[in-house]
Amino acid sequence: MTRLRLPVSADDHIQGPLDAPVTLTEYGDYECSYCGLAFPNVKRVQERFAEQLRFVFRHFPLTEAHPFAESAAEAAEYAATHNRFWEMHDGLYSNQDQLGVPLVLGLGRALGLSEPGLRDAMAEKRFGAKIQADFLGGVRSGVNGTPSFYINGEKHQGSYAYDELAAAVAAQLDAGAAR
Numbered sequence: 001m002t003r004l005r006l007p008v009s010a011d012d013h014i015q016g017p018l019d020a021p022v023t024l025t026e027y028g029d030y031e032c033s034y035c036g037l038a039f040p041n042v043k044r045v046q047e048r049f050a051e052q053l054r055f056v057f058r059h060f061p062l063t064e065a066h067p068f069a070e071s072a073a074e075a076a077e078y079a080a081t082h083n084r085f086w087e088m089h090d091g092l093y094s095n096q097d098q099l100g101v102p103l104v105l106g107l108g109r110a111l112g113l114s115e116p117g118l119r120d121a122m123a124e125k126r127f128g129a130k131i132q133a134d135f136l137g138g139v140r141s142g143v144n145g146t147p148s149f150y151i152n153g154e155k156h157q158g159s160y161a162y163d164e165l166a167a168a169v170a171a172q173l174d175a176g177a178a179r
Contacts, residue, residue, distance in 0.1 A: 002141065002142035002154070002155035003063050003093050003141065003150075003153055003154060003155070004040045004141050004150045004154075004155075005140040005141040006026060006137030006140065006141065006154040007153075008025065008054075008081060008169050010025060010166075011058045011130070011133075011167040012056045012057075012058065012088070013056065013058075013080065013085050013089070014054060014056050015054070015055045015057050015086060016046065016051070016053050016054040017051055017054060018049075018054060019054075019150060020051065020052055020053050020054035020150065021052055021151055021172070021173060021176045022049065022052060022053050022054070022055060022152055022169050022172045022173055022176070023053075023054045023055075023058070023150075023151070023153070024042070024045065024055050024149060024151055024165070024169060025054060025057075025058065025070070025149065025153075026038075026042065026055070026056070026058065026068060026147050026148070027057040027059075027134070027138040027141075027143045027146060027147065027148040027149075027151050028057060028058070028059070028060060028061035028095070028146050028147045029059075029060055029061050029062050029066055029069045029070050029146040029147075030061070030066075030068075030069055030072035030076070030092045030093065030099065031061075031062075031065075031066030031067075031069040031096070031099055032046070032062065032066060032069070032146045032147065034145075034146065034147060035093070036093055036096040036159065037114050038147045038160035039090075039093040039094075039159060040167055041160055041162040041166070042101075042160075043137045044166070045162065045165045047164050047170055048166060049166075049170075049173075052169075052173060053169060057089060058134040058137065058138060059073040059076075059077075059130075059131045059135060060134065060135055060138045060146050060148070061073050061131065061135065062111075062145075062146060068099055068100060070125070070128075070131065070175050071090050071104070072099060072176040073089060073106065073127070073128050073129070073131045074122045074125060074126065075092070075104045075107070075108065075118060075121070075122060075125075076088045076089050076092065076121070076129070077121070077127035077131065078113065078117065078118050078121035078126070078127065079108070079111060079113060079128055082111070082112075082113055083125055084111045084112075084113065087107075087111050088107055088108075089112060089132075090105040091103075091110070091111075091123055092104075092107070093152075095105065097101065101122075103121070103169065104118065104128070105118065121177075123156050126132060133172075141155070142155060147160055149165065151168050152172050153170060153173055
């Protein structure tokens, strides 16, 4: 079984209680259509397990196949510096069919972000080190495509379908209760 090599830390983007019994970590790419399909499933899993689940998102832009993925990750990281990461993250996935500079700038305006600041962050790859650290952590953990999920540090071998993700989280909760 492949394990998560880079432990979850304060440098990660986290939703849910820090002390939740189950952690779902996703390595994703904003331009990946499969990540876009997984997005609503992850949201449903988060809603279902609420206080029992901590969700972590890490960047894994597949730049050869997805030329805008890295810029989208830069935009999300810029939003994070204004405590708006999750709003940008959700906006990018919810509007993936329109992914590009106009969408990112529109989302930035809606979130009250500086348009010149957002443009500069993307052009200068200001958050490249953070994105690269996420990517390399994924490579070390055995990520070879997106989306890739880890549940309590173990690679999820099933699909990103809601039923499979929810069953895997429930199994971890059950295993914890049995201890």
